[in-house]
Amino acid sequence: xxxxxxxEADLSRFRARVLVVGLxxxxxxxxxxxxxxxxxxxxxxxxNAQAESNRTAVVPIVPNRGLILDRNGVVxxxxxxxxTLEITPSKVGDLDETIEALGHLVEITPRDKRRFKKLRDxxxxxxxLPIRTRLSDEEVARFAAQRFRFPGVDIKARLFRSYPYGxxxxxxxxxxxxxxxxEKERIEDNDEEGNxxxxxxxxxxxxxxxxxxxxxxxxxxxxxxxxxxxxAVRKLTSSPATPGDTVMLSIDIQLQKLVEDxxxxxxxxxxxLDPRNGEVLAFVSKPTFDPNLFVDGIDSESWxxxxxxxxxPLLNRALRGTYPPGSTYKxxxxxxxxxxxxRQPGSITNDTGSWMFGGHQFxxxxxxxxxxxxxxxxxxxxxxxxxSLANDLGVDAMHDFMKPLGFGQITGIDIHGEVRGVLPSQAxxxxxxxxxxxxxxxxxxxxxxxxxxxxxxxxxxxLAQATAVLANNGIKHKPRLVIATQDSxxxxxxxxxxxxxxxxxxxxxxxxxxxxxxxxxxxxGTSTRVFAGAAYLSGGKTxxxxxxxxxxxxxxxxxxxxxxxxxxxxxxAFAPADQPRIALAVIVENAGWGAGVAAPIARRVFDxxxxxxxxxxxxxxxxxxxxxxxxxxKPRQAADMAGLLAASAASAGPVxxxxxxxxxxxxxxxxxxxxxxxxxASAVETNAD
Numbered sequence: 001x002x003x004x005x006x007x008e009a010d011l012s013r014f015r016a017r018v019l020v021v022g023l024x025x026x027x028x029x030x031x032x033x034x035x036x037x038x039x040x041x042x043x044x045x046x047x048n049a050q051a052e053s054n055r056t057a058v059v060p061i062v063p064n065r066g067l068i069l070d071r072n073g074v075v076x077x078x079x080x081x082x083x084t085l086e087i088t089p090s091k092v093g094d095l096d097e098t099i100e101a102l103g104h105l106v107e108i109t110p111r112d113k114r115r116f117k118k119l120r121d122x123x124x125x126x127x128x129l130p131i132r133t134r135l136s137d138e139e140v141a142r143f144a145a146q147r148f149r150f151p152g153v154d155i156k157a158r159l160f161r162s163y164p165y166g167x168x169x170x171x172x173x174x175x176x177x178x179x180x181x182x183e184k185e186r187i188e189d190n191d192e193e194g195n196x197x198x199x200x201x202x203x204x205x206x207x208x209x210x211x212x213x214x215x216x217x218x219x220x221x222x223x224x225x226x227x228x229x230x231x232a233v234r235k236l237t238s239s240p241a242t243p244g245d246t247v248m249l250s251i252d253i254q255l256q257k258l259v260e261d262x263x264x265x266x267x268x269x270x271x272x273l274d275p276r277n278g279e280v281l282a283f284v285s286k287p288t289f290d291p292n293l294f295v296d297g298i299d300s301e302s303w304x305x306x307x308x309x310x311x312x313p314l315l316n317r318a319l320r321g322t323y324p325p326g327s328t329y330k331x332x333x334x335x336x337x338x339x340x341x342x343r344q345p346g347s348i349t350n351d352t353g354s355w356m357f358g359g360h361q362f363x364x365x366x367x368x369x370x371x372x373x374x375x376x377x378x379x380x381x382x383x384x385x386x387x388s389l390a391n392d393l394g395v396d397a398m399h400d401f402m403k404p405l406g407f408g409q410i411t412g413i414d415i416h417g418e419v420r421g422v423l424p425s426q427a428x429x430x431x432x433x434x435x436x437x438x439x440x441x442x443x444x445x446x447x448x449x450x451x452x453x454x455x456x457x458x459x460x461x462x463l464a465q466a467t468a469v470l471a472n473n474g475i476k477h478k479p480r481l482v483i484a485t486q487d488s489x490x491x492x493x494x495x496x497x498x499x500x501x502x503x504x505x506x507x508x509x510x511x512x513x514x515x516x517x518x519x520x521x522x523x524x525g526t527s528t529r530v531f532a533g534a535a536y537l538s539g540g541k542t543x544x545x546x547x548x549x550x551x552x553x554x555x556x557x558x559x560x561x562x563x564x565x566x567x568x569x570x571x572x573a574f575a576p577a578d579q580p581r582i583a584l585a586v587i588v589e590n591a592g593w594g595a596g597v598a599a600p601i602a603r604r605v606f607d608x609x610x611x612x613x614x615x616x617x618x619x620x621x622x623x624x625x626x627x628x629x630x631x632x633x634k635p636r637q638a639a640d641m642a643g644l645l646a647a648s649a650a651s652a653g654p655v656x657x658x659x660x661x662x663x664x665x666x667x668x669x670x671x672x673x674x675x676x677x678x679x680x681a682s683a684v685e686t687n688a689d
Contacts, residue, residue: 066247068247069249076164084156084158085154087099091151119178122181162295174209179200196216217244245488251283255272271283273479279480279483283318287311319461324546328452329543349384349385405476413479421459424445467573542571572586573602584602614636
């Protein structure tokens, strides 16, 4: 009996254990079944998408960047494709050793290494960075054969930006550069991140920056099937990229080249406008720089050379350089006098050669001129007349009249970076200075404003716009560089609408008085010799702008000053006099008198625009040396100078010693010819403006 009970107890325990195990197995299968239901039903769509994602990849297709053209269709910025050798630092063990080994397969210069280091400092470790660009087919083949040795290094085909004319119009066209972190954040803030996937470069300056949206285009996408190793196997679907639009500028690149050549090695700026519509015909800042340096990512040494140069080649002087206007301010002062009733055209001021105010003597530039009316005050450039007028008007009245003309204001031109300059007023001084004694406006400070000195500092863009207003009888147009865009797909051209002009409301008879006097400057005044023999009438005003303040008791002597302390030469002008088609302002830094240095540049610009003439070689050299008045030699036809422009596009690259010697010999011969034609004088004009 005892044994039977033991057997039954064992069976009972066994059955319990089987039941528990069965329940556990049932529970396990239930969990598996539930998991299968969850994965197959609940998570089906999500997991299916993940599986598809693991099998496929979406690759952005970067669009071709739009072209930039001048008003005649000349290409100023374009693209080309080339192979690059790129390294992803996070995938490379010893980076220096890898670069050294790569150097045995393809040439890697010290500049390439410096540029790569700069890019690495500015980028994330997992980004692919170019160590060499523009690889030849032979170099591509050499690396491809040895690629297995270099994990994290690959060959890529990329589009590169090209500026065919190099330094020509570089401040206008601008350049592109690698997107930095601040720009990435701005793109994200503007909800443009999707359109910039795969884009490494963005406009940094000039039209490239200001019209980035139009030039960039729309990024496409390509879905590809990938292997387990992540390599593309085949293309599944694609949505092509839309290239950026072509942007057409108002500038004439041949005129731009002429002006830049006329400046030579000198510093300065020139802005030429069509007063009838505000289109910019030339926008020159000298010296310039080569935007192609920035395409691959500029190396630190080249950047330092540009950024620390005493000549400041990266400064857009036409847009951001501010200068006293000197005597070019006088015509606008005269118009203010007429509009306010402070002077009549025949009102006489006795110019004794100086003017006394508050016990201080304000000098004129030369001997006494005697009795002068408004016409003579402009033609003879009387300082005394405008000292007296400034005192009668007062600083705030001058400010209120000059502000609508654009002095000391943002003109609204369609590229970024414009500065305001200073159009002084009592309110301006209170805001500009902290100390109470500095905030007070003293009556004596008003006097020098009348001749364009003192606190007055403006850009050449502002002076050109004000000149265009005079030339257009008081109608003001906003300056603009871009006149049209062309759709990359349809090739349809879309003009860029100009802002409505503004009528400043000047009395026509008052504007006529000023314009007549400005014509007089070229016929019997300070720029007579420069415009001798011109086949058209023009109006203009010479000026001399102080680079440093000279005491009232001191006499200016440029030979005793450092070069950068000497006066600037300024000229404002329009032509033809009866129906102006061009208005301009030009400054040549530290060059002296406006009539001797700045006005000759304006004369050649007018000859080009109105007569289709291009200076002779000897005349060009004379202007560059500041020895020119009216043109010398036989002018060339502008229509025949297309080859000169083409030659400048093909001139990139090192110059051989033989070519340099030949150029030097030719320059010397031209200098000798100029010396025979213009004997003696180191400057053509000797009066102050």
